[in-house]
Amino acid sequence: MSLGKKKIISTVLRYAVLILVGLPMVYPLLWMVSATFKSNTEIFSGMGLIPKTFNFDGYKNAFNDFGGNINLLKAMINTYSYVIPKVVFTIISATVTAYGFSRFKFKGRDVLFAILMSTLFLPQVVLNVPQFLLFNKLGWVDSGLYLPLIVPTLFAIDTYFVFMLIQFLRGIPVELEEAAQIDGCNVVQILVKIIVPMLKPALVSCALFQFMWSSNDFMGPLLYVSTPANYPAAIFVKLSMDADTGFEWNRVLAVSLISIIPSLVVFFLAQDTFVEGITAGGVKG
């Protein structure tokens, strides 16, 4: 076989593999979209992606109240009423912490840094019980303000983001900061005027990841939110599935799909930042 022929064959093979593996990645999502437009009798009658007749009952019913003073729209507003504060607080607290660790020497820094890094591997499950008892004692559980979900982010509790920013700061030369110091800037001014602008790409990807993870978070609201009026989308979707299994799958799937639309929109707007962010944490260092 000639070299040229061999090359063509291997190229074709590569595309074949990419498409073959790609199908199970994409098909479930496409099917989900199409199922929301199908009638309940059609949903489980085949694997086709195009509905025989477009049926909008799923969407109409998705916004119905189903008792308990909660509906999909309200649940989504609830979700973002703690997701957005979480994102903002995480960025601020993680930046301050990363700055302190990567730009200053002080007694005990190395020990504290080792502690910080080890919490990267600390499973949340070990902390759940005492954290719950603590928040319960403080009267924060089901308080309606989502304090157990929000307050910890004020203290850079998600180590992953601190780690990501420290990695990023390592790659930024300190000369600019030294020059600013000579010009009379104090440490806070340096942080705000020099570090933050340079960190911007990393901060954006931290914000995006925190946004996705917090919107997806199910365990947190499961433990700390029990008044139906305060349910976020994650709980609402789960309950609407439990309530209707077997009957109204187009509604259940429409509810599910609508609940992830904000995440999808954010993802498509900021795809490249995601990819950069995820590799920044993994490869450098």
Place this chain on the structure above:
Amino acid sequence: MKKWVKRNTGLLFILPWLFGFCVFKAYPFLSSLYYSFTDFNLFKGISEYGFMNYKEIFTDKDTISSLIVTFKYAFLTVPLKLAAALFIAYILNFKIKGVNFFRTAYYIPSILGGSVAIAVLWKALFRDDGVINSMLGMFGVAGPQWLSDPDYALFIICFLRVWQFGAAMVIFLAALKGVPTELYESASVEGASKWKQFFSITIPMISPVIFYNLVTQLCQAFQEFNGPYIITQGGPRKSTMLISLMVYRSAFQQNEMGMASALAWVMFIVVMVLTVISFLSQKYWVYYSDEDGGR
């Protein structure tokens, strides 16, 4: 005073983290260890101290089977996920047209996969009359009852995680781009096959990243909760009852805080041992280029 501040500016910056660490991590960590040696019940308090929770964990057949299920889950999910991620990244690293399109398609599941919505979708796909079975039906195969047969349910839960290999893939892809092409060129000149090059150049060069992915995926796998909780509730016949579900059940449904803490600690120790083993194993297979003795 001023001098102290100057010498400890960094400490002032990390003070919020330090406070958060003490209150939200160190204190819960240690108190759950303490609770694990008690029979702490949320309503009845503590009346007994000792090793009884641990004794029960290692003698009760439900907890033993849950440990086994958790190991099965992790040891199936992590290698499959890493293999898929590396394989696809390797192919995407050839000059592929439309690489961004493929990358997006592979990446979306790992962004959305953790959500309740996707767990609901999984339940619809793998129903007895679901899409997967109608697909199999087209080939004349009668599909099993994926979610109500204890032999299959765990695989479906695993598959949900493996399906989310995109994030690991993106990390691999970046690492593959960093392997110097001269290495491949000289190997080709010497007549090494693509296969051989993959194992003797690619794998060693990206081994730090393989290691990073391995450790993070292991930590995640042992904590899996959403999938089994939403899709199978630990069933059928406890075949998907992962440890995290047991912890949740004893703490927040049975109010047995002591038992839940002990279960969580058993899991923590398992994860820690595996992480330490991974770290120690590094010297046998992970290659750090800047450790090369500075040639």
